[in-house]
Amino acid sequence: MSLRGSVAIVGMGETPVGALPDRGSTELSAEAARLALADAGLTKADIDGLITCNPWVEPHLYHAEMFSEYMQIFPRFCMTLNAGGATTLTAVLRAASAIATGVCDTVLMTHGDNPRTGMTGLETLAKMTTTMNPQFELTYGVPLTNGYAMAGRAHMHEYGTKPEHFAQVAASARAHASLNPAAEMREPITVEDVLNSRVVADPLHALDCSLWSDGGAAVVIVAAERARDFPNRPVFFLGCGEAHWHEHLFQARSLTTSAASESAPRAFEMAGVGPADMDFAQVYDCFTPVLLMELEDLGFCAKGEGGPFVENGNIELGGTIPVNTHGGLLSHSHTGHPGSMFALTEAVTQLRGAGEARQVEGAEVGLVHGQGGVLSSHATLILGTEAAL
Amino acid sequence: MSKPIPKPTPETAPFWAGCAEDELRLQHCNNCGHVQFPPRKLCSSCFSEDVTWRTASGRGTVRSWSVVTLPGAPGFEEEVPYIAALVRLEEGPTMLSVLRNCDAEAVDFDMPVSAIFEDRGETKVPYFIPDGA
Numbered sequence: 462m463s464l465r466g467s468v469a470i471v472g473m474g475e476t477p478v479g480a481l482p483d484r485g486s487t488e489l490s491a492e493a494a495r496l497a498l499a500d501a502g503l504t505k506a507d508i509d510g511l512i513t514c515n516p517w518v519e520p521h522l523y524h525a526e527m528f529s530e531y532m533q534i535f536p537r538f539c540m541t542l543n544a545g546g547a548t549t550l551t552a553v554l555r556a557a558s559a560i561a562t563g564v565c566d567t568v569l570m571t572h573g574d575n576p577r578t579g580m581t582g583l584e585t586l587a588k589m590t591t592t593m594n595p596q597f598e599l600t601y602g603v604p605l606t607n608g609y610a611m612a613g614r615a616h617m618h619e620y621g622t623k624p625e626h627f628a629q630v631a632a633s634a635r636a637h638a639s640l641n642p643a644a645e646m647r648e649p650i651t652v653e654d655v656l657n658s659r660v661v662a663d664p665l666h667a668l669d670c671s672l673w674s675d676g677g678a679a680v681v682i683v684a685a686e687r688a689r690d691f692p693n694r695p696v697f698f699l700g701c702g703e704a705h706w707h708e709h710l711f712q713a714r715s716l717t718t719s720a721a722s723e724s725a726p727r728a729f730e731m732a733g734v735g736p737a738d739m740d741f742a743q744v745y746d747c748f749t750p751v752l753l754m755e756l757e758d759l760g761f762c763a764k765g766e767g768g769p770f771v772e773n774g775n776i777e778l779g780g781t782i783p784v785n786t787h788g789g790l791l792s793h794s795h796t797g798h799p800g801s802m803f804a805l806t807e808a809v810t811q812l813r814g815a816g817e818a819r820q821v822e823g824a825e826v827g828l829v830h831g832q833g834g835v836l837s838s839h840a841t842l843i844l845g846t847e848a849a850l
Numbered sequence: 851m852s853k854p855i856p857k858p859t860p861e862t863a864p865f866w867a868g869c870a871e872d873e874l875r876l877q878h879c880n881n882c883g884h885v886q887f888p889p890r891k892l893c894s895s896c897f898s899e900d901v902t903w904r905t906a907s908g909r910g911t912v913r914s915w916s917v918v919t920l921p922g923a924p925g926f927e928e929e930v931p932y933i934a935a936l937v938r939l940e941e942g943p944t945m946l947s948v949l950r951n952c953d954a955e956a957v958d959f960d961m962p963v964s965a966i967f968e969d970r971g972e973t974k975v976p977y978f979i980p981d982g983a
Binding site for chain 1: 862914916919921922925929936945
């Protein structure tokens, strides 16, 4: 049994993003859910599957159960997932599996968090330390930014990648964000702007790092046979693959090749397509070197050539593969664990042809990739229009 | 706030006991020869529980590094800037640590380093210094 073409996304909702000091994580999830249901033309009584993601602000031991109580919806399939930035994509795979096997019919996936304004600096630092190995990392007080920086530096050493290449990733993300009214940072930036920004963890500059935002997004997933009965153009699940190699960076088998090199072939095999068939890619970009490495590992360019590949607008609209058409975590928003939700809803937007100024002409098939931890959990999703089935 | 003090578990206690005696200790598998870090109840390569603690050389090389200017945990405010490094030990495993007695400009890939031990609470924590420093 293949999951290819078995389910479709028929509803999506996005809250505003940025600094939302009057909002909480639960209500952001609720607003996103309400918008996604309205978009799908469904009521809460239609939902019998629920997948949430435990936020940093207002976490709950049984978060999905708490959220179903809050919304007074009573699912028969209910789970809280945590694979960091890969959570969204691993959630889609579990939703597809549950629907295809008849466990439930209509899954609501909603993730919201407000780490930007919902926590003090000290609370944020305390939360960050929980991602570290308590004996062998926390002991040295090294933030994950420096972990990603060490991976970036290793890529420079191994492949001749330059800080200018990292900077180009940030500039390209901003170019897309400038076309997206929903993006948090819309003022265009240049490679020089990035290189002139403060060094936060050498070789990474401030503008090599993603935003830190409040916000939430949700989608509704149903069986493909029902997908044409909804108000909006359905977006079909074509393939998904995961790979999990480590949690802590010092246990990584490589600093320059990620588990995306396994998750992507798994997703492409299920979907029956390859990197060259993609019309766009929404790829996890918490720090600029990560995007470079993932472009290589996803197969968009040869290993080690990510740097030159991103030059000359190649990952922008009109380039070989437009990447993060919404602006990505670098310029749209980074809401913590829910961060990849906006990559997913952007893919849905593109495949509906609703991207307006940032629409990829004739987009029929696209890729979404999420990464959690420090290059740890990887999940790749391939989506397509009905024509791609 | 003071720096976090590592709290040994039954699996890791021999490692920290070694540090307290200025020794880096690693687990060797008697079945397959695998050397592992962090410590585990079983060999992560072959799942044998026949693993032995041995004193390591304390020598390694730098896989990558980055200067910490914004500490990632409370207690390090006074210490920044300092050089975080991934050190590949001679025996194979990689450790996250911090380089001492070293200028950031002088660090290089594959630079040979050796373990030193600094007091932290009741125990000691391994750091690394460049050879000849």
